[in-house]
Amino acid sequence: MTSADVLIEAYTRIKETVHGAVDGLSEEHLRHRIDPGANSIAWLVWHLTRVQDDHIAAVAESEQVWTAQGWYHRFDLPIDKRATGYGDLPADVAVLRASAGLLTGYYDAVHEQTLRFIRTLREHDLERIVDTRWDPPVTLGVRLVSVLDDDLQHAGQAAFVRGVIERIG
Template sequence: MNSADLLTDAFTRVQETVHSVVEGLSRADLHARLDDGANTIAWLVWHLTRIQDDHISDAADIEQVWFTRDWASRFDLPFAKDATGYGHSTADVAAVQVGSPELLLGYYDDVHEQTLGFISGLDGRALNRVVDEAWSPPVTLGVRLISVISDDLQHAGQAAFVRGALERR
């Protein structure tokens, strides 16, 4: 297994988790909160997808799927078009109202496709390229990709927890 295969496997596991969480949910379930300050499944999946889209696009030096495939207009959220959910308040979480599970999954799958296209040609040397000098030590592509996978899995796991709690109600 090479670096690209390993990364593909990791991102595909995220995709499988996202689909298992979102498929079959009602609009009400997408926006349900376990308490007044809790994140919704809609927000968690939108946010993890926005972060992946933002970070992969930056590392690959390509445009975000959010803009190139007009997802920003389709979601029509009350934030700046480049918002990713980072630093969102509880009111912002509530404002992420998604029309359907298919909308969330469509955006996620487009980002996943672009991600796999980017990582398919990577080798170990490519992972050493510095992509962010604002940190000490500077962030390499490999570290950035692992960071995205980690963030994705945490948020997908949180969404799975919310779904499980809703199903037990």
């Protein structure tokens, strides 16, 4: 098994968790916040997808799925098209309205672009420096794991919120 195979397996687990957290829920459930300051499932999935899209496009030197495939217009949010949700406040979270199909459609499109990029990688590519703003500079391998880590945490949070919603009805 190569490093690319391991990354593909890991990113596929994010997809499974995202679908498990979202599939079959109404927009009302997707927007539900267990506390006024908490994130909704919709926001969590949108945010983790935006981060993956943004970061993978940057290292792949490609356009983001968000703009290239028209997802920015489909979501029709009152935000800058470069926004990823980083630093969003509770009022920003409340703005996000999306169906399960819209959320998973965008996620699946980003997932496919991510896998296409990973399949092109060779072992030596993972050592390429992709961000010199950090000390030590960030390699491609570290960036891919960082995105994985962030996405898995947010997908797990979305699954938790779904469990709460199912428990309270």
